[in-house]
Amino acid sequence: GDSVTQMEGPVTLSEEAFLTINCTYTATGYPSLFWYVQYPGEGLQLLLKATKADDKGSNKGFEATYRKETTSFHLEKGSVQVSDSAVYFCALRPSGTSYGKLTFGQGTILTVHP
């Protein structure tokens, strides 16, 4: 079945450091790919998405490119801030799904220190 694998966490960085969180997936066809973020005490919020190969999703300085050849959707940010501290989830929605079920990775805890 479909699955998503994220890099092991937690990740701890200093402010202004470069961030990469790896995400790879297994799915048939061309799923849509997402990054969700969860800030403390809040729900999952969509950070960015890509719906076809080679698409780049971007938001708030974060980027991720849909790589069909490596089945990856790695999250990057050039300069993290303390306010980026949160849990990040990679997810996919299978192609052809009628009802939109999401499959998630295990989440990566990011802590950014001043």
Next chain:
Amino acid sequence: EPEVTQTPSHQVTQMGQEVILRCVPISNHLYFYWYRQILGQKVEFLVSFYNNEISEKSEIFDDQFSVERPDGSNFTLKIRSTKLEDSAMYFCASTSGPTQETQYFGPGTRLLVL
């Protein structure tokens, strides 16, 4: 900005008791979902609901679980006889369209079964 709300934020119950988790989806949304996250594990899909019926459910969603939209605003998840392994964070989500639109998540209900 409209948001999905969930109540209660935390619930503690004894094994074998019934619990009802409540969600208020975004008002013009038509597709509703429950997911759960056992501590330290992935966010897992439980069920999707559309047009007053279950559209898809996972293997986790057995006869102990049920969902209902009792009125025009609430969406509930009932666990009839809770088990220790039901302890998890339960997330509700909604969307206006299942394949192209973003799923909006609530902040979750943390359920602890003793």
